[in-house]
Every structure is written in C-alpha cells, then in structure tokens.
Amino acid sequence: VFSMDGDQGPWRELATLAAQSGNWLMIDDAHGLGVLGSEGRGTLAAQGVPPASVHIQMGTFGKALGVAGAFVGGSRELVEYLVNFARHYVYSTHMPAAQACAVSKSIQLVRVADESRAHLGQLIARFRQGAKAQGWQLGASDTPIQPLLVGESSVALQLAERLRERGVWAGAIRPPTVPVGTARLRITLSAAHSEQDVDRLLDALGVCPAVTTLGEAHYG
Numbered sequence: 260v261f262s263m264d265g266d267q268g269p270w271r272e273l274a275t276l277a278a279q280s281g282n283w284l285m286i287d288d289a290h291g292l293g294v295l296g297s298e299g300r301g302t303l304a305a306q307g308v309p310p311a312s313v314h315i316q317m318g319t320f321g322k323a324l325g326v327a328g329a330f331v332g333g334s335r336e337l338v339e340y341l342v343n344f345a346r347h348y349v350y351s352t353h354m355p356a357a358q359a360c361a362v363s364k365s366i367q368l369v370r371v372a373d374e375s376r377a378h379l380g381q382l383i384a385r386f387r388q389g390a391k392a393q394g395w396q397l398g399a400s401d402t403p404i405q406p407l408l409v410g411e412s413s414v415a416l417q418l419a420e421r422l423r424e425r426g427v428w429a430g431a432i433r434p435p436t437v438p439v440g441t442a443r444l445r446i447t448l449s450a451a452h453s454e455q456d457v458d459r460l461l462d463a464l465g466v467c468p469a470v471t472t473l474g475e476a477h478y479g
C-alpha cells in the first residue's frame with residue numbers, strides 16, 4: 260500500500276513475473292498489515308497471493324499494531340543470514356521484552372478485529388462517495404489512505420488550514436514527498452472514527468471552495 264496514494268501493488272502479476280524470471284520479491288506491508296485481508300493479514304492475503312511466493316516480507320509494529328518496532332520475515336536461511344550480517348540489527352539494542360509482549364498482545368487483538376475492519380471499509384466508502392459528489396479528485400485507493408488531489412502546494416496548505424479551523428486534521432502533502440503539481444490533502448481514516456466524523460469532514464470540505472490546479476474549479 261503506497262503511503263501517499265493509498266493504492267496497492269499488483270501482487271498477483273508481480274508474483275507471476277518473479278516466478279517466471281527466477282527473481283526474488285520483497286513486500287513492505289507497513290500500511291497493509293492489520294488493515295487488509297481476513298484477520299488483518301495484509302496485502303497478500305487481501306489479494307489472494309500465497310505468502311510463499313513473496314520471499315521477503317517486512318512490516319512495522321508501529322502503525323495498525325499501535326506499538327513500535329518492525330520485522331523482516333522470510334525463509335530460515337534468510338533470517339539466519341540477516342541475524343548474522345544485518346549491521347543495523349547486529350549492532351543495535353534489541354527490542355525490550357515489554358515491547359515484544361505488547362506487540363504479541365496487539366497481534367491477538369488485531370486478528371479478531373474483522374468487525375473494525377468492516378467498519379473502516381464503510382467509512383472509506385462513505386468518504387469517497389461524499390467527496391466525489393462534491394467534485395473532489397480522489398486517488399485510486401480503497402485503503403484508509405485517501406489522497407485528495409489539489410495540485411498546487413499553496414492550495415493544499417490553504418485547504419488543510421481551513422479544515423483545521425473546523426476541527427479536522429489532515430496533512431497537506433507537497434513536493435518533494437509527492438511529484439510536482441500533485442500536492443494533496445492526505446485524509447487518513449481509522450476504525451476509531453465514526454460515520455459522524457466522516458460527515459463532519461465532508462461538511463468541512465463542502466464549505467471549502469478549493470481551486471484545484473489539476474482540473475476545473477471545484478466548489479463544494
């Protein structure tokens with residue numbers, strides 16, 4: 260899941276290509292883990308791709324799992340290699356036991372949270388429908404990362420500020436984080452939001468006439 264666009268890599272195609280060419284694949288599932296797929300198993304589960312077809316799987320404990328730290332998963336051979344040769348791992352203080360405990364508990368909680376994930380899916384659909392109806396340009400994302408593309412950096416900053424005045428926090432993302440001319444508001448939905456929160460966001464967007472330099476003027 261791309262962190263500024265919210266769209267997903269085509270893992271079926273990538274896995275096929277990798278198998279055909281004998282290359283390895285690595286997935287960074289920082290934004291998919293805990294959010295996508297049954298039990299929050301991530302992007303591969305959501306796309307129906309066998310985990311064994313992706314050789315290196317990394318993820319973070321700092322996003323949906325709400326703790327900190329990260330992992331790299333793979334074959335025993337790969338793991339043994341990294342344990343012995345990955346310098347940042349070898350020469351860093353290890354994860355404290357308390358943190359590992361918190362992560363274990365978090366995984367338990369996240370696995371049984373399919374209801375929260377369904378709720379999150381409804382919020383995403385509600386936001387997209389409402390924002391489209393107001394004429395905003397959205398990204399090709401069905402994840403909680405919902406970019407609202409406005410084009411110029413100044414427009415994105417202005418829009419973020421107007422939302423902030425109305426009690427809504429959404430970051431203005433500008434170059435060089437994203438390509439020039441594609442500044443955006445990065446709307447980040449969470450299972451802790453309610454439908455009323457999404458409506459409040461849409462109301463705030465609705466009274467923010469925003470000129471997008473990507474296309475024609477949009478007036479909520």
Ligand SMILES: *Cc1c(COP(=O)(O)O)cnc(C)c1O
Pocket residue numbers: 262287289290318319320321322327328329
């Ligand atoms: C956030 C993020 C990471 C790293 O997360 P940490 O919390 O520092 O472990 C890695 N990859 C992507 C794509 C991310 O968005």
